[in-house]
Amino acid sequence: MSYQGFISRLSQEEHDFYEIKNAAAEFYRVNRVPEEIERALNELFFNKPEDLHGYLANYFTKLSAPPRISRVKGREVHDAKGQLTVEAEVFCIICNKEQSMSSASISSHFGPKETSLQSKERGDHVMTAVQWINQPLNNLLKDQNPCDQSKVDLILSDFFMACYLEEKNLRNREREESRSPESDVVLPSPPPAQTKDKKGVDKGKKSNTAEKPFHPPEPAEPVLLGSLAIGSVSLALAKTGAQIQGIPLYKYIAALQNQEAPTRFHIPLSLVTLLSCGKTSPGKLSLLEEVILIPKVGQRIKQVLHSSAALCIITMTLELQKEMMRIMNTSTKSGAAQAVLCDRGAPAVSYERPEQPLDLITEACSNLGLALGTEIHLALNCAAPELMDYSKGKYEIATGVLKSPDELVDMYQALISKYPAVVALIDPFRREDTNQWEKLSNVIGDSCSLLSDITYKPQAPPLPGVRGHILKHMNETTVSDLIRITSEQQGAVLMGTTCNEPCSDESLSDMAVGLGLDYVKLGGLSGAERMTKYNQLISIEEELAQQGMLVSKEKHPPPLFPEEPQEQSPAAGCTA
Structure with missing residues (x-):
């Protein structure tokens, strides 16, 4: 007798205890169900007979395999301005059935001076992010626990760092190869000629008022193609974990x-x-x-x-x-x-x-x-x-x-x-x-x-x-x-x-x-x-x-953030 057949007989509202007991015994004999399930059913029949189907559903759900990630899917979508961005979708196996759980799309950033002329570069970023999600990230996250956020985020961060280091090494090699031996030779430049203006002041000499040093800009790290996939997948997995646990995000x-x-x-x-x-x-x-x-x-x-x-x-x-x-x-x-x-x-x-x-x-x-x-x-x-x-x-x-x-x-x-x-x-x-x-x-x-x-x-x-x-x-x-x-x-x-x-x-x-x-x-x-x-x-x-879980946050008067006490370390101020 199949499990579905057993449940079917129970669904016919056979309230007679011995008939249900015999149907359960037949199911046990054929399928060799562990004895602890029989003890649970005995407890159900004697203590909660009116909650038969809900009790069984909850009990067998607890015995099922824990949810696991079956695949992640990336797709190109358009944001509020009509520009291309990426959306990540997470699928999980829950009770032996694949389900689409959650999807997410986060803000993108492709450089400090973004213009409409960079639409091709934007397309390259989004296309690479979709490829990351559908291929390497899909393989890395398959069969992982969607509720283990720290582990899946570590997998995502390690993958990103490996891609970042690979890209950095590639740029360094290209920079070295582009340098010719002649470019390494620096010829000394002649000193500036000192001329006098009409007032007899030497123009080549520095004035008595020394200019304050102007610090050059810190070198900007280029945004890695595909990086948008990391944050999108991480957020989609967090939403999936919340959904599985049945609590708000x-x-x-x-x-x-x-x-x-x-x-x-x-x-x-x-x-x-x-x-x-x-x-x-x-x-x-x-x-x-x-x-x-x-x-x-x-x-x-x-x-x-x-x-x-x-x-x-x-x-x-x-x-x-x-x-x-x-x-x-x-x-x-x-x-x-x-x-x-x-x-x-x-x-x-x-x-x-x-x-x-x-x-x-x-x-x-x-x-x-x-x-x-x-x-x-x-x-x-x-x-x-x-x-x-x-x-x-x-x-x-x-x-x-x-x-x-x-x-x-x-x-x-x-x-x-x-x-x-x-x-x-x-x-x-x-x-x-x-x-x-x-x-x-x-x-x-x-x-x-x-x-x-x-x-x-x-x-x-x-x-x-x-x-x-x-x-x-x-x-x-x-x-x-x-x-x-x-x-x-x-x-x-x-x-x-x-x-x-x-x-x-x-x-x-x-x-x-x-x-x-x-x-x-x-x-x-x-x-x-x-x-x-x-x-x-x-x-x-x-x-x-x-x-009854809402409390008012008592804040100091402006400024927004009061000065931290001297004895407290800079990292100790937690806003949570």
């Missing part, structure tokens, strides 16, 4: 980080892009890539039902943007340009000086009765590393306006003094300008926090005066990498979108909650790819509130 990630499932969660405060003034904006100002709204601590993402005491974060941001648009539109008669919607999901304004967008926000808050500096604060994403003119050794903060690193320190100090609601600066300098980082930190004191993007250099030495770090989930970054980095770095902020690469996967909201972060940056409030993340954060907030 944020609880699954929290258990991975804390080695056990926590009983309390807090919702990270959303940093919302309010205005855009970067290179893609219509105006001359390039310095302030984003002006970011920081809501009051404890403010809900969604309006609490029957509560009108305070606007929720989303409603408040939209009202503020609406008022700013009204002000700009009424000012067009005096020569000001109207704002346009940019890729970051926020209005892009046409300005020439950094004070102008801050004056606009101040006026809009005053008109709406919002206490700027109390109910809301501001952060400035300066994105200064992208503004350096290396031929002149200065930052081009606006078209034709150049400032040295020291002049930029003075400008930031003046802005923070004039606008005390600005409590954070993101990437105000290049990493190479360590003296200016330290100088700015000293002059602004505790009134403002300096944040640095460590996405591409998580192992780089800390910059002086930095209290928080921006981190994006992209390319070869695995879920285990995010857990490790956010545990080691003080004041980590997970950024959901890069400047030009929005991602529609709502899992970033789960990761921010699961990692226990204080802040998360999800972009502006325009575009489905961004609102999906905000809606997921709202769903998590409501779910935790219903379960």
Whole structure:
């Protein structure tokens, strides 16, 4: 008698104990089922006869082989801007049946200066990532436990490192082969001729005022073709593990980080892009890539039902943007340009000086009765590393306006003094300008926090005066990498979108909650790819509130991240 036949007879609701017992005995005799199963059935018949089928289903499921990865599949898809990216899908064998479990697609980054002319390079990256997933990664991950995140991430990272070293060795060999013996001979150059101008001053001699040394840029590591496959597969496997265990992704990630499932969660405060003034904006100002709204601590993402005491974060941001648009539109008669919607999901304004967008926000808050500096604060994403003119050794903060690193320190100090609601600066300098980082930190004191993007250099030495770090989930970054980095770095902020690469996967909201972060940056409030993340954060907030697991995170007043105590090591500040 087959197992299906045995279950079929049970499904006929034969409630007579002896008939069911005889059917079970016949099944045991033919299939030689272990005695412990018979004892379990005896317990069922005597204690829970009304739960016959549910009990048997659960019991035999526990006896089945544990889930294992059967294959991973990569495919080319299009992101929110219509550009090519890769999606990873995970298939598992569960109860002897292959099932499609989860898929994921993360943000991509192919270099510091991405343009539309690089579409061929983008296609090469995506095509290689798909090949990685469908061939070598598929073979490496087959039969692995999908719930062992650390092991599968180690397999992914080891594979990436092997490919990286192979590519690096290949580049070194090509560089050596391209060097001719004649190119190694360096002829001494004659000393500069010393001529005199009309005033009799030697032009060849150096002036008494010595110029400060300008540090050259750190060599940028090229983005490895196919690296996008690593982060996508890692996230898809994390979603698979959560699905198998029957828990939300944020609880699954929290258990991975804390080695056990926590009983309390807090919702990270959303940093919302309010205005855009970067290179893609219509105006001359390039310095302030984003002006970011920081809501009051404890403010809900969604309006609490029957509560009108305070606007929720989303409603408040939209009202503020609406008022700013009204002000700009009424000012067009005096020569000001109207704002346009940019890729970051926020209005892009046409300005020439950094004070102008801050004056606009101040006026809009005053008109709406919002206490700027109390109910809301501001952060400035300066994105200064992208503004350096290396031929002149200065930052081009606006078209034709150049400032040295020291002049930029003075400008930031003046802005923070004039606008005390600005409590954070993101990437105000290049990493190479360590003296200016330290100088700015000293002059602004505790009134403002300096944040640095460590996405591409998580192992780089800390910059002086930095209290928080921006981190994006992209390319070869695995879920285990995010857990490790956010545990080691003080004041980590997970950024959901890069400047030009929005991602529609709502899992970033789960990761921010699961990692226990204080802040998360999800972009502006325009575009489905961004609102999906905000809606997921709202769903998590409501779910935790219903379960009695939501707690309010008591934060220090601005700046965002208080200075770390002297006796505490830099790696000890964990935001979880």
